[in-house]
Amino acid sequence: xxxxxxxxxxxxxxxxxxxxxxxxxxxxxxxxxxxxxxxxxxxxxxxxxxxxxxxxxxxxxxxxxxxxxxxxxxxxxxxxxxxxxxxxxxxxxxxxxxxxxxxxxxxxxxxxxxxxxxxxxxxxxxxxxxxxxxxxxxxxxxxxxxxxxxxxxxxxxxxxxxxxxxxxxxxxxxxxxxxxxxxxxxxxxxxxxxxxxxxxxxxxxxxxxxxxxxxxxxxxxxxxxxxxxxxxxxxxxxxxxxxxxxxxxxxxxxxxxxxxxxxxxxxxxxxxxxxxxxxxxxxxxxxxxxxxxxxxxxxxxxxxxxxxxxxxxxxxxxxxxxxxxxxxxxxxxxxxxxxxxxxxxxxxxxxxxxxxxxxxxxxxxxxxxxxxxxxxxxxxxxxxxxxxxxxxxxxxxxxxxxxxxxxxxxxxxxxxxxxxxxxxxxxxxxxxxxxxxxxxxxxxxxxxxxxxxxxxxxxxxxxxxxxxxxxxxxxxx
Amino acid sequence: xxxxxxxxxxxxxxxxxxxxxxxxxxxxxxxxxxxxxxxxxxxxxxxxxxxxxxxxxxxxxxxxxxxxxxxxxxxxxxxxxxxxxxxxxxxxxxxxxxxxxxxxxxxxxxxxxxxxxxxxxxxxxxx
Numbered sequence: 240x241x242x243x244x245x246x247x248x249x250x251x252x253x254x255x256x257x258x259x260x261x262x263x264x265x266x267x268x269x270x271x272x273x274x275x276x277x278x279x280x281x282x283x284x285x286x287x288x289x290x291x292x293x294x295x296x297x298x299x300x301x302x303x304x305x306x307x308x309x310x311x312x313x314x315x316x317x318x319x320x321x322x323x324x325x326x327x328x329x330x331x332x333x334x335x336x337x338x339x340x341x342x343x344x345x346x347x348x349x350x351x352x353x354x355x356x357x358x359x360x361x362x363x364x365x366x367x368x369x370x371x372x373x374x375x376x377x378x379x380x381x382x383x384x385x386x387x388x389x390x391x392x393x394x395x396x397x398x399x400x401x402x403x404x405x406x407x408x409x410x411x412x413x414x415x416x417x418x419x420x421x422x423x424x425x426x427x428x429x430x431x432x433x434x435x436x437x438x439x440x441x442x443x444x445x446x447x448x449x450x451x452x453x454x455x456x457x458x459x460x461x462x463x464x465x466x467x468x469x470x471x472x473x474x475x476x477x478x479x480x481x482x483x484x485x486x487x488x489x490x491x492x493x494x495x496x497x498x499x500x501x502x503x504x505x506x507x508x509x510x511x512x513x514x515x516x517x518x519x520x521x522x523x524x525x526x527x528x529x530x531x532x533x534x535x536x537x538x539x540x541x542x543x544x545x546x547x548x549x550x551x552x553x554x555x556x557x558x559x560x561x562x563x564x565x566x567x568x569x570x571x572x573x574x575x576x577x578x579x580x581x582x583x584x585x586x587x588x589x590x591x592x593x594x595x596x597x598x599x600x601x602x603x604x605x606x607x608x609x610x611x612x613x614x615x616x617x618x619x620x621x622x623x624x625x626x627x628x629x630x631x632x633x634x635x636x637x638x639x640x641x642x643x644x645x646x647x648x649x650x651x652x653x654x655x656x657x658x659x660x661x662x663x664x665x666x667x668x669x670x671x672x673x674x675x676x677x678x679x680x681x682x683x684x685x686x687x688x689x690x691x692x693x694x695x696x697x698x699x700x701x702x703x704x705x706x707x708x709x710x711x712x713x714x715x716x
Numbered sequence: 717x718x719x720x721x722x723x724x725x726x727x728x729x730x731x732x733x734x735x736x737x738x739x740x741x742x743x744x745x746x747x748x749x750x751x752x753x754x755x756x757x758x759x760x761x762x763x764x765x766x767x768x769x770x771x772x773x774x775x776x777x778x779x780x781x782x783x784x785x786x787x788x789x790x791x792x793x794x795x796x797x798x799x800x801x802x803x804x805x806x807x808x809x810x811x812x813x814x815x816x817x818x819x820x821x822x823x824x825x826x827x828x829x830x831x832x833x834x835x836x837x838x839x840x841x842x843x
Contacts, residue, residue: 645781699780703757704805 304693306640312662312670314601316617316643316655317410317458319488319510326581327513327574336573340565344551351550354566355541357525357576364579364587365487365504366497367527371536373567376517380505380524381416381452381483383537383562387528388450388479388503389420390535390559397477400449404478406435408459408647410485413452422449429649433461433611440472448478455499456486458647459655460598460614470500479503479532487511488659489595489616492588496527503528508575515571523571537562591616593660597667601658604671606678610650617657619650622678625685627652630677632696633688637673719747719842722813726789726829727838733813734789734821736829740796744817745777745786745808748842753779756808759801761819766794768821770828775818777808786818790827796820 289297306313313320330336338347358370374380385403392400403417406427417424425443430436434457444451451473455463463469473480482496482504488511490496496504506525508514514523528536537559539552552566566572582590594616602609607620620642622630631641631654642656654674658667677685689696725733731749735741750756758778768774773785774794798817801807808816823829833841 700755700757700806703755703780 308661311639312658312666313640314642314656314658314662314670315640316619316657317485317646318516318643319485319507319657319659320516320640321488321510321513321659322661323513323515323574324578324581327577330577331570331573336569340569345549348549350569351541351552353573353576354569355543355550357572357579358541360576360579361506361525361527364491364495365482365484365506365527366495366499366501367504368497368530369533369536369540370525370527371540371567372523372525372572373537373561373563373565374505374524374526375563375568376522377485377505377507377509377524378412378416379562380507380526381412381481382419383524383559384481384503384505384526384528385416385420385422385450385452386559386562387526387532387535388481389422390557391479391532392449394535394557400447400478402445402447403449404440404443404451404473406453406457408433408457408649409452409454410458410483413454413483417452427451433457433459433649434463435465435469437465437468437472440469444472444476444478446477448473448476450479450481450503452481452483453501454483454485455496456489456615456617458486459611459619459650460486460489460617461611462615466499474500485510486616489591491591492584493591497529503532508571512575512578514574514578521568521571523568523575525567525572535559539566541566590660594657597658597660597662598656600664601656601667601671604668604675606675607654616659617655619647620654620656620674621650622652622654625652625678625682627654629685629688630654630674633677633680633685634673635689636691637676639670639673719751720813721746721748721835721839721842723835725813726832726834728787728789728832729841730787731842732787732789734829734832740820740822741790741792742817742820743774743786743789745812746838746842747812750809750812750816753777753784754781755779756805759805759808759818761797761801762794764794764797768792768794768819788821789832790821790823790829792821792823792827794819795822 308320308322336350338350344351354372357372361370362368371383374383392398401423402425403422404425404427405413405417406429408429414424427443428436428439435453451469453463453469455466457463470480479502480500482501484504484506487506491511504527506527508523508525509516526536534556535558536555538554538561540555541550542553544551579587598614598616598618602614602618605620607622609618609620611619627644631644634641642654645653646655647653658670662670687696725735727733727746731746732743733746734743756777756779760776762768762774768788768791770788770791772788774788775786777784777786797819800815810816
């Protein structure tokens with residue numbers, strides 16, 4: 240295995256290639272004219288001096304050492320690693336859209352039209368009345384949604400509601416969101432079918448309940464069939480129903496959270512509408528609410544002008560403030576808009592149907608048991624008494640990315656699998672083969688896997704005990 | 717698989733142990749617990765002088781698999797902390813009843829050791 244060190248650490252003689260000017264210098268005097276205090280400055284800095292082909296090869300090599308949805312199947316359950324169509328990149332790269340957000344509404348009518356259009360699309364898709372595009376990620380959307388719910392309760396003189404109910408199987412962000420918003424988290428056990436236990440919910444709600452956060456279909460792909468009863472119980476106690484949009488991609492065109500009784504929701508545009516996963520970079524997690532909560536949404540939002548001749552920004556009357564600058568991450572939002580616009584009603588419904596079909600076809604082909612069903616766009620198989628992480632690492636040797644492992648915890652040695660709508664039958668067959676072969680391999684093979692990848696099995700223990708966090712730590716190896 | 721459960725101490729259902737003799741007692745986690753956790757990579761403990769309360773968490777043990785709170789078998793004041801664990805958390809895996817101890821506590825006057833699981837009871841629980 241050769242880890243490719245950042246090339247500029249080489250001490251070879253400076254190399255030039257014909258396209259770069261000979262006047263490039265290895266070091267630059269930076270001291271002169273620096274307004275910084277002396278102890279913070281250096282006399283000179285070393286700049287990379289590499290030929291363009293070297294740079295191109297360096298980064299291409301790094302990209303080849305990685306796995307990506309553009310390289311093959313990536314069935315990471317819950318994460319929804321679906322292909323990002325390249326036309327959305329073209330749309331985002333259009334220089335006409337590259338305007339600074341700090342301009343008068345009148346001069347950015349095109350941008351505002353797209354943002355307004357996306358608010359409308361999302362409201363329609365979710366069955367919500369009002370949408371903010373501002374939150375910069377799904378988790379930020381959750382936090383925004385719960386803060387809006389809190390503001391609503393406070394405005395109604397019910398700020399003493401102190402609890403948010405979260406099913407045990409929920410995404411970890413739900414617990415974090417509730418805690419960060421200042422609520423006590425009440426964990427709700429699942430019933431034996433893997434769904435919300437209505438009796439437990441009845442027992443959990445009270446005058447302290449601010450909200451129930453629910454994912455539907457839930458994290459093992461099951462539709463919460465009792466959603467009407469769930470909504471009645473929560474609303475009956477004066478609480479709000481929060482929809483975690485992580486699995487909305489399974490429902491597109493078939494069910495709307497607003498119609499099920501949800502009051503507030505976030506959209507994971509990267510999962511549902513194929514924008515790039517953030518990974519710490521720019522993302523978007525719009526939030527939709529019913530009418531009663533609209534006045535608390537972050538500012539600014541976008542609306543049509545009274546005359547109907549254009550668009551303007553406005554501040555919701557009792558806004559919770561800003562959770563991000565301006566209207567959010569425009570370059571992500573425009574990709575979601577483009578995706579929705581191109582697929583249309585039928586295309587979105589078709590994407591959801593194929594996501595469910597693909598998961599069910601793949602599930603049928605596996606030799607592993609799938610304890611909970613009928614499932615929709617994802618399923619939690621179990622590797623039984625075999626370690627799910629070992630099976631997963633062996634799958635890498637068979638040329639596919641493994642599923643999410645050991646989560647949710649309600650399934651022992653869970654392998655949470657979500658092929659998404661983008662895989663065709665032969666790709667699903669390859670995935671099934673990789674699953675079944677890895678599952679059938681002997682213990683020793685599993686424990687030593689992977690060995691056909693760029694990096695062999697990572698020593699997680701050493702990595703955690705003695706983290707080496709920069710390229711300098713690799714020196715001398 | 718069988719796990720060590722020394723007879724000279726008492727246990728909690730949540731897999732902590734305490735010694736029972738002397739002015740100060742030691743807390744730790746059981747052999748079973750360290751095996752369940754897998755390789756421990758980080759330990760967070762209180763400071764000497766802090767109070768711990770029976771049944772309540774006093775620290776955190778993090779492994780490559782999980783992050784777990786650890787609970788105090790009895791109430792008392794912390795008189796010593798096993799600082800070796802900060803640099804060598806693997807001691808918890810290698811020697812959970814010896815060098816892998818967590819904290820030393822001067823038990824409160826009302827500390828109730830009899831309420832804790834006997835070695836036999838604890839063995840029954842993990843078998």
